[in-house]
Amino acid sequence: MGKSRILIIGVTGNLGYHLANASLEFSHPTFALVRDSAFSDPLKSQKLQSLSNAGVTLLKGSLQDEGSLVEAIKQVDVVISAVSSGQVLDQKLLIKLIKQAGTIKPAVQRFIPAEFGVDPDKVQISGQGYGLYSRKAEIRRFLEAEGIPYTCISCNLFMSLLLPFLAQPDLDTPPRDKFTIFGDGNTKGVFVKESDVAAFTISAVDDPRTLNKVVHLRPPGNVHSMSELVETWESKIGRKLERTHVTEEELLRKIKETPYPLNMKMTFIYSAFVKGDHTYFDIESSGGVDGIKLYPQVKYTTISEFLDTLL
Numbered sequence: 001m002g003k004s005r006i007l008i009i010g011v012t013g014n015l016g017y018h019l020a021n022a023s024l025e026f027s028h029p030t031f032a033l034v035r036d037s038a039f040s041d042p043l044k045s046q047k048l049q050s051l052s053n054a055g056v057t058l059l060k061g062s063l064q065d066e067g068s069l070v071e072a073i074k075q076v077d078v079v080i081s082a083v084s085s086g087q088v089l090d091q092k093l094l095i096k097l098i099k100q101a102g103t104i105k106p107a108v109q110r111f112i113p114a115e116f117g118v119d120p121d122k123v124q125i126s127g128q129g130y131g132l133y134s135r136k137a138e139i140r141r142f143l144e145a146e147g148i149p150y151t152c153i154s155c156n157l158f159m160s161l162l163l164p165f166l167a168q169p170d171l172d173t174p175p176r177d178k179f180t181i182f183g184d185g186n187t188k189g190v191f192v193k194e195s196d197v198a199a200f201t202i203s204a205v206d207d208p209r210t211l212n213k214v215v216h217l218r219p220p221g222n223v224h225s226m227s228e229l230v231e232t233w234e235s236k237i238g239r240k241l242e243r244t245h246v247t248e249e250e251l252l253r254k255i256k257e258t259p260y261p262l263n264m265k266m267t268f269i270y271s272a273f274v275k276g277d278h279t280y281f282d283i284e285s286s287g288g289v290d291g292i293k294l295y296p297q298v299k300y301t302t303i304s305e306f307l308d309t310l311l
């Protein structure tokens with residue numbers, strides 16, 4: 001069997017661009033559905049030019065344009081959506097059309113929805129921050145109800161989200177003197193670089209072991225508590241940082257007092273390092289599959305290697 005043909009929606013975005021490059025790297029015929037407006041944006045058109053030069057077939061369309069979706073779906077075996085979290089519910093038309101297409105042509109073999117984060121069925125936070133996850137959970141239920149083949153990628157947090165400032169919400173760069181530990185300091189979060197998330201995702205698209213499953217990514221070397229994070233950083237800069245502790249109650253109060261979207265950084269810290277949403281459950285006994293065990297050949301950047309880039 002040849003390599004599956006992959007359609008990616010969202011290639012002008014952060015993760016989507018990495019997915020398109022990984023798809024090419026793994027020799028999949030690669031298609032991208034691109035909104036008209038992206039071609040007139042200087043940065044996005046540069047990305048599109050580079051993808052097109054590398055062999056991606058660009059198709060014009062959008063999640064709202066039924067005709068363009070039908071035409072694009074006809075040409076591929078796998079559809080990956082990498083639209084941003086605000087657009088997650090707009091995937092419903094696409095999912096319905098994938099289902100319909102299955103009755104008139106060889107069906108799409110796999111749909112990968114725009115998740116790529118903390119497992120929305122496992123996250124233990126509530127309130128405004130939960131909206132992000134409730135939409136993703138709603139799409140999971142929709143996929144199950146429509147009965148189309150899917151794989152969800154639960155990569156936990158992108159490295160670019162909290163690590164550039166070592167999970168210190170008031171900073172933009174890593175701390176050199178003081179470090180705030182939220183919670184007990186021992187609860188572990190997981191951080192994966194976007195290009196590595198893309199490589200694991202493309203590895204999973206044709207794999208029968210990942211059919212209708214959630215693939216969890218917890219690479220060894222990428223699972224750190226706040227105490228481990230600061231210790232790794234201290235060993236690199238060669239000095240000790242003064243620690244301050246913030247309890248769960250204090251952090252929750254700060255999150256409430258801080259307006260959206262600024263409170264989201266703190267919400268991610270709360271979810272990762274206080275609630276332990278990335279690591280509190282066992283992957284296999286909860287019905288998921290472990291992407292690190294499935295694809296040991298994928299080389300990835302560890303937290304320590306990422307922190308080296310911040311020195």
Ligand SMILES: NC(=O)c1ccc[n+]([C@@H]2O[C@H](COP(=O)([O-])OP(=O)(O)OC[C@H]3O[C@@H](n4cnc5c(N)ncnc54)[C@H](OP(=O)(O)O)[C@@H]3O)[C@@H](O)[C@H]2O)c1
Pocket residue numbers: 009010011012013014015016033034035037038044061062063064082083084085087090113114115116117118155156157158159161
């Ligand atoms: N785990 C984490 O830490 C983390 C962090 C961020 C994001 N994520 C997840 O990663 C995934 C991708 O997010 P991202 O931040 O990479 O996205 P992004 O950079 O905001 O890019 C979104 C892409 O979707 C396209 N798009 C938006 N609406 C569309 C529509 N109606 N029709 C067609 N294309 C549309 C955009 O195209 P235009 O160029 O036309 O606007 C753009 O290419 C999401 O599932 C998100 O939840 C995870």
